[in-house]
Amino acid sequence: MSAHASHAPNRSGLWDYLTTVDHKKIAILYLIAGGIFFLAGGLEALLIRLQLMYPEIELVGAKTFNELITMHGTTMIFLAVMPVIFALMNAIVPLQIGARDVAFPFVNALGFWLFFFGGVLLNTSWFLGGAPDAGWTSYTTLALNQYSGIGVDFYVLGLQIAGLGTLIGGINFLVTIINMRAPGMTFMRMPMFTWSSFITSGLILFAFPAITVGLVLLMFDRLFGGNFFNPDAGGNVVIWEHLFWIFGHPEVYILILPAFGIISEVVSTFSRKRLFGYSSMVFATALIGFLGFMVWAHHMFTTGLGAIANTLFGLATMLIAVPTGIKIFNWLLTMWGGQIRFPTANLFAVGFIPTFTIGGMTGVMLAVPPADYQYHDSYFVVAHFHYVIVGGLVFGLFAGLYYWWPKMFGKMLNETIGKWNFWTFFIGFHLTFFPQHFLGLMGMPRRVFTYLKDQNLDMGNFISTIGAFGMTIGTILFLINVVVAAKSSKRAPADPWDGRSLEWAIPSPPPEYNFVQTPLVRGLDALWVEKMAGNKGMTPAEPIGDIHMPSPSFLPFLMSLGLFVAGYGFIYHNYVVVVIGLLFTLGCMFTRSVKDDPGYHIHEDELEEKGVKA
Amino acid sequence: MANHHAHAVLPDEPEKATLEGKNKVLGFWLFLGGETVLFGSLFATFIALRDQANGGPTSQALFDMNLVAVATLLLLTSSMTSVMATLALHKKDLKKIQLWLTITVLLGLGFLALEIYEFVHYVNEGLKMSTSAFASAFYTLVGFHGAHVAFGISWIILLQVSATKKGLTVVTAPKFYLACLYWHFIDVVWVFIFTVVYLMGMIGGKVG
Ligand code: HEM
Ligand SMILES: [Cu+2]
Numbered sequence: 001m002s003a004h005a006s007h008a009p010n011r012s013g014l015w016d017y018l019t020t021v022d023h024k025k026i027a028i029l030y031l032i033a034g035g036i037f038f039l040a041g042g043l044e045a046l047l048i049r050l051q052l053m054y055p056e057i058e059l060v061g062a063k064t065f066n067e068l069i070t071m072h073g074t075t076m077i078f079l080a081v082m083p084v085i086f087a088l089m090n091a092i093v094p095l096q097i098g099a100r101d102v103a104f105p106f107v108n109a110l111g112f113w114l115f116f117f118g119g120v121l122l123n124t125s126w127f128l129g130g131a132p133d134a135g136w137t138s139y140t141t142l143a144l145n146q147y148s149g150i151g152v153d154f155y156v157l158g159l160q161i162a163g164l165g166t167l168i169g170g171i172n173f174l175v176t177i178i179n180m181r182a183p184g185m186t187f188m189r190m191p192m193f194t195w196s197s198f199i200t201s202g203l204i205l206f207a208f209p210a211i212t213v214g215l216v217l218l219m220f221d222r223l224f225g226g227n228f229f230n231p232d233a234g235g236n237v238v239i240w241e242h243l244f245w246i247f248g249h250p251e252v253y254i255l256i257l258p259a260f261g262i263i264s265e266v267v268s269t270f271s272r273k274r275l276f277g278y279s280s281m282v283f284a285t286a287l288i289g290f291l292g293f294m295v296w297a298h299h300m301f302t303t304g305l306g307a308i309a310n311t312l313f314g315l316a317t318m319l320i321a322v323p324t325g326i327k328i329f330n331w332l333l334t335m336w337g338g339q340i341r342f343p344t345a346n347l348f349a350v351g352f353i354p355t356f357t358i359g360g361m362t363g364v365m366l367a368v369p370p371a372d373y374q375y376h377d378s379y380f381v382v383a384h385f386h387y388v389i390v391g392g393l394v395f396g397l398f399a400g401l402y403y404w405w406p407k408m409f410g411k412m413l414n415e416t417i418g419k420w421n422f423w424t425f426f427i428g429f430h431l432t433f434f435p436q437h438f439l440g441l442m443g444m445p446r447r448v449f450t451y452l453k454d455q456n457l458d459m460g461n462f463i464s465t466i467g468a469f470g471m472t473i474g475t476i477l478f479l480i481n482v483v484v485a486a487k488s489s490k491r492a493p494a495d496p497w498d499g500r501s502l503e504w505a506i507p508s509p510p511p512e513y514n515f516v517q518t519p520l521v522r523g524l525d526a527l528w529v530e531k532m533a534g535n536k537g538m539t540p541a542e543p544i545g546d547i548h549m550p551s552p553s554f555l556p557f558l559m560s561l562g563l564f565v566a567g568y569g570f571i572y573h574n575y576v577v578v579v580i581g582l583l584f585t586l587g588c589m590f591t592r593s594v595k596d597d598p599g600y601h602i603h604e605d606e607l608e609e610k611g612v613k614a
Numbered sequence: 615m616a617n618h619h620a621h622a623v624l625p626d627e628p629e630k631a632t633l634e635g636k637n638k639v640l641g642f643w644l645f646l647g648g649e650t651v652l653f654g655s656l657f658a659t660f661i662a663l664r665d666q667a668n669g670g671p672t673s674q675a676l677f678d679m680n681l682v683a684v685a686t687l688l689l690l691t692s693s694m695t696s697v698m699a700t701l702a703l704h705k706k707d708l709k710k711i712q713l714w715l716t717i718t719v720l721l722g723l724g725f726l727a728l729e730i731y732e733f734v735h736y737v738n739e740g741l742k743m744s745t746s747a748f749a750s751a752f753y754t755l756v757g758f759h760g761a762h763v764a765f766g767i768s769w770i771i772l773l774q775v776s777a778t779k780k781g782l783t784v785v786t787a788p789k790f791y792l793a794c795l796y797w798h799f800i801d802v803v804w805v806f807i808f809t810v811v812y813l814m815g816m817i818g819g820k821v822g
Contacts, residue, residue, distance in 0.1 A: 103637040167648060175641045179633065205644055209651035217659065220754060225744035227668070228659065228754075234666025234747035239659055246655070594776050596785050 021105035027091035034083030065449035073136030095503035098182025111169035113560035118162025125154035140229035170204030184521030196261030207250035214243035259396025271338025284323035317367035344418030348399035359387030380440025406492030428470020628787035668746030673815030692721035
């Protein structure tokens with residue numbers, strides 16, 4: 001081992017985080033960046049709701065309203081919830097499978113910085129000539145030059161850069177889960193969160209290239225005189241719809257499957273029971289992942305694909321309710337007869353179940369093509385997808401954050417504030433979105449900036465806006481909780497919840513090498529198996545020895561910076577800037593490929609059961 | 615997690631000898647899965663738009679079988695030489711690897727030159743990106759493939775240069791292996807382009 005440095009390179013503070021390739025620190029970066037974008041998206045949502053609070057008011061006006069709804073949707077999906085999911089995946093998946101690291105630490109860091117710079121690029125549109133205003137779906141022809149401003153260029157380039165980051169992140173998780181499991185950790189012993197992360201990563205791999213192509217084509221049309229979507233020159237706008245939804249529908253399952261995984265872990269831990277129907281849960285997850293690719297055209301019933309296509313896609317869509325139903329019943333049966341506790345994490349998990357079920361039911365209603373002709377583009381659709389995305393995914397993320405916060409940061413979140421957080425958010429959520437079902441049925445269209453007085457829409461909209469304030473208070477309480485936890489001097493124990501899976505077998509927060517010795521896995525719920533056998537911790541699968549670690553690197557940041565700069569070059573048609581940016585990125589890639597990373601070793605006698613400073 | 619550098623004897627299948635190598639190979643296969651979706655989407659778009667000439671030149675008027683046949687021949691041969699490079703890799707013979715890869719690169723360059731000539735020719739015939747939906751779809755699909763070829767060439771050259779210094783090790787072996795895999799993938803895509811774009815384009819008539 002002569003060629004290696006034997007000590008961790010000296011790193012501290014900001015520089016540490018700019019160069020880190022440690023998946024636990026990348027998790028924290030994802031969480032911070034996703035959190036900030038979440039606040040931006042939330043602010044946009046509040047402005048939307050304020051504009052709609054009373055009929056016929058001019059708070060922000062039509063143009064800004066279009067920008068707000070576009071940026072709200074885009075930000076929330078791509079820049080807020082996705083990164084928070086990636087944060088939890090990065091923090092937890094390697095620990096759950098007993099791995100020292102991820103398969104590609106460098107690529108992992110690159111994925112984060114690409115996402116980050118893509119998101120920043122998109123958001124600078126607010127200050128540089130106007131945000132995109134063609135809706136988060138950017139339907140053509142609305143999104144072509146004739147009808148929309150420079151904002152859509154920011155959309156095209158920002159999402160392209162961020163999407164690349166997501167794609168390589170997905171590949172990293174797939175390889176990590178396939179190749180880096182500890183001895184004994186067979187696929188059918190993997191915790192549900194890891195399983196759902198695995199399927200989600202597979203969906204990312206096959207869904208994101210479709211949006212990549214869609215964005216390239218839109219970019220060619222907008223910037224280089226292409227004619228893909230220009231009907232006057234033979235183009236076809238429906239191609240955009242297909243490409244968008246071939247990505248877009250799997251995307252909603254990319255979002256919800258990790259939430260399903262979190263709920264499975266939380267419900268089982270806090271019922272002190274193993275997950276009911278584990279293998280059917282695995283099967284249902286895989287089936288949902290597969291069906292997720294078969295149903296994209298249910299977003300296009302009103303496009304005119306014809307009765308046969310609509311019928312087939314409608315039926316395929318309804319099929320998804322079957323594996324989803326299996327999951328709901330399995331969670332209920334896990335709780336049945338368990339010793340249930342209700343810390344905040346479990347409150348969110350239990351609140352998730354009925355809320356998501358309502359969202360699923362409205363989904364099946366929408367999947368009936370003739371009925372969809374009535375609901376489509378009405379507030380009913382808005383109510384549906386918020387029930388699944390906020391009532392499902394965001395509740396799931398809160399559950400996961402309360403559950404794993406001690407593991408990630410070594411500090412417990414405060415339970416009293418947590419309960420207030422839950423109740424304000426939960427009640428605020430239902431106040432906001434439940435009335436929207438009826439608003440939609442009564443004829444309120446989506447994406448309009450105001451409505452007339454005395455058409456029975458006043459009351460519902462007013463309540464909805466009040467509810468939005470409830471959710472805001474819930475979010476602020478969460479932030480307060482984070483600050484309180486950070487200030488508190490009490491350290492979290494390794495296993496605060498009497499957990500079942502491997503992440504609870506190591507200190508909170510984990511040391512940079514995760515496991516001193518790779519654990520030997522002897523069953524599903526690996527740690528619980530040992531606890532039941534009367535053992536204090538995991539049985540090691542290897543003797544203590546030196547641990548090899550990858551070196552930190554500034555290149556991921558620089559590579560992403562190059563693309564960021566090139567992005568502006570494209571938007572402003574300045575091709576010198578494009579070339580400079582791209583050459584810079586290529587130069588970094590070149591450096592990386594000729595300079596192999598020997599990494600460094602942590603010596604046996606330096607190993608301690610202590611955590612990293614987070 | 616062994617990461618050894620200098621080995622007196624290279625293990626068999628040196629590209630998969632370390633966990634890093636195994637990870638790279640698997641990760642690359644997955645990446646190619648994503649690339650398949652990428653090209654699939656481009657093909658679907660092309661098929662939908664191939665008859666939308668908008669009054670400009672059509673594929674029947676433009677395509678020249680001889681040129682495309684030569685280009686195809688060059689690329690397919692280069693696929694074969696890259697297989698030879700992989701075989702040499704398994705025999706751990708760096709000299710042979712370098713030789714076969716050099717031939718691969720030269721053939722690839724020949725292909726690229728023909729493609730550039732072809733594009734320039736079409737532009738002179740009045741087929742620009744902005745002429746029609748067919749033009750946009752054609753240049754994007756075939757151009758994307760061409761960009762992949764160009765990237766592949768630069769990648770292989772880079773590997774060859776750095777291997778003269780580093781030699782064949784468990785670190786460089788996976789890189790060679792992947793570059794050859796990538797090169798194959800590009801060839802397979804070309805076979806589809808040859809069929810869908812050129813053969814179907816010359817026969818003409820409405821198919822899609
Ligand atoms: C049983 C499950 C589900 C069914 C049957 C279903 C069905 C549908 C249908 C038919 C539409 C199109 C409505 C229209 O535009 O007229 C739709 C829209 C939508 N769904 Fe679902 N869905 C389900 C679950 C989900 C989940 C789990 C998510 C996200 C986590 C989700 C997110 C969305 C979104 C974001 C839209 C609106 C897209 C837009 O037009 O902006 N759905 N759903
Ligand atoms: Cu859908």
